[in-house]
Amino acid sequence: MHAYSWSRPARTAGTERARTVEEVFGLTPERYAEVPVLDRVPLPGTGITYVTGYSGTGKSVLLRLFLADHPEAHVPGEVTDDRPLIDLFDLPLPDTLQLLGQVGLGEAFTYLTPYHRLSDGQRARARLALAYASGHRLLVIDEFLSTVDRVSAAVVAYGFQKFCRRNGVSAVVATAHGDLGDQLGPDHTVVLDYNGAKTVTTGPGIATAPFRDTTVIRPGEPADYESMERFHYMGGLDVPVEAFDMEVHVAEVNGVVAAAKVLSPPYPRSWERHSVFRDVNEALTVSRRTVVHPVFRSVGLAGRLCDPALAARPAVFIRSALGRFQPFPLSAGYTEVEVDTAQNTELARRADELAAGGLKGLGAAERALLRERAVQMLTAEYHQYRDIAGLPALEPPADRSVRTWFARCVEVMDEERLATVVKPFPMAGFVSRSSAGVDETVARAASASASESVHVAGQPGVTL
Known part of the structure; x- marks a missing residue:
């Protein structure tokens, strides 16, 4: 390690004014030729x-x-x-x-x-x-x-x-x-x-995260997320708040909301009259959004809001496009999983080709293919939810009823919504499970009829 020394010259070759200053203050060249810095x-x-x-x-x-x-x-x-x-x-x-x-x-x-x-x-x-x-x-x-x-x-x-x-x-x-x-x-x-x-x-070479002792994690309101949604790449929530049992948690730094997380069960509250959806909703929380104000990024707020203990249900599932490159849930103890979109199928390939060419002006046959693909994706998602929650697989009659339910939902989707559902959107998945909570939920689900049918006749369309 080198040690550095340097002195600043305190005087220059004399002008009349400089010599006058030297005389007034009694500055001698021997003492003030240089000032140590x-x-x-x-x-x-x-x-x-x-x-x-x-x-x-x-x-x-x-x-x-x-x-x-x-x-x-x-x-x-x-x-x-x-x-x-x-x-x-x-x-x-x-x-x-x-x-x-x-x-x-x-x-x-x-x-x-x-x-x-x-x-x-x-x-x-x-x-x-x-x-x-x-x-x-x-x-x-x-x-x-x-x-x-x-x-x-x-x-x-x-x-x-x-x-x-x-x-x-x-x-x-x-x-x-x-x-x-x-x-x-x-x-x-x-x-x-x-x-x-x-x-x-x-020093010991150990840093302290800023605001660690002044950050409060507390329950929030949908308005807390809305105030920050402009900072999220997907913007506002993609489901109607009033139809779901939403949970919002915020990280507040010195009284200012610096980050927000929105959680909910996978399916609307009204669907819980059917045990196949009620079982999933009781066992699983999905993360809808996580957003951190740009000023406060990199100090660990996203990881703190990913704490599974904040969720009301024993299993938590996070999907994130950003997580493909920044797997932030791992720091909170999550395990990475593949998001199941039934992508490796012939139907998926054909739908992707249609989507690549634009979805405007499609004929009846093309729209039918896209609806079939949407049902396939929603059904695969449902099965993954059950698996993450530790729920038993459905018996064939109930499984067919679930597909029929999704088909009815897809029928009433407008073209824009349908395009959103079938659009390829690669995401990373992360799962956290509380074994005790999952076991309890599985026991409740097992006591219900494993072959319940979902009756869709006469049901109004539900926005997913």
Whole structure:
């Protein structure tokens, strides 16, 4: 580890005014030829080093001296490319999405936003991702998060150190703000004062998630999700709130809703008059939406809201397109499963071909094929729900009745809704099961008739 010293010249070759100042204050060349700024300041090239102190104490000079000694170090710079962020990476798309997720930019709208339209905090995250993608493993950053509000700075600093440590990146960061020590968890801290004074400490290299002690997980209302739905790639809920027993949970940071999760049983409340749907609804919770405000991404709020203990039923099922690249439920103890859409079938292939060509102006035969595919997908989904909930398989008469029920529902779908149901939409699935709760539910289901038929004659169409 090299130690750096540097002094600033205090006088220049004399002008008449400069000589007058020297005489008035009695400044002699011997004493004031130079003013010490850095005095044997050690700066390691590994781990995370946090340099802070008043403006004018030599932080920027220290970084320049360090860079002269470490040609392999990289200074992340601004980006002038106007393409969407996702196009700035020379990596396969799945790797790029995974990388952006690690730095807290895992959101569909952000992927498509040019760098210059990002916020200051998002730009800092993007520069980290770009530096890593370019192969740099030693970063030097002056004015680290200096222009960012302190809430965002705490969040970005925590995500920064987490990414660096996970991926073997070392960093030297400098800023006049001394409030990031807990979130960075630096391995080395250098606090500079005037005239060469300094404090150098070695820390445990353990960071503290910001707002950990001031975050409250509490029950919420659908309005809490609605206030944040613009930040979710799918927008509003895809089922009518009044038809389901909705549960909403929010993460509140310092009195502000920072994240929301919406849960419900799989099927509408009115369907529970039939035991085949009632059994599933009593045993299984599905996650409808999870959304985190962009400022608070990467501090673990999504994982906390995925806690299975928050759900009212013993089994929980999460489906997420984003989860294919950022499997956030795994941190909450979930197991990844394949989402069953009966995709590997001839009917699926034919429906996909129709969907690829556009669903407007289809003939009666094509619409019938799409309705048949929708029934196939809804039935496969139902069977997966039973399996996740630990419920026994249906006897053939009840299984046929379930298919008939779905066929009736599909008959009353308009073309737009039908297109949504059959559109291929790859998602990752995640399951959590409480064995005690599942066993109890299975026992109740077994006591009911396993061959109950679902009577659909005369029933009004129900929006799924």
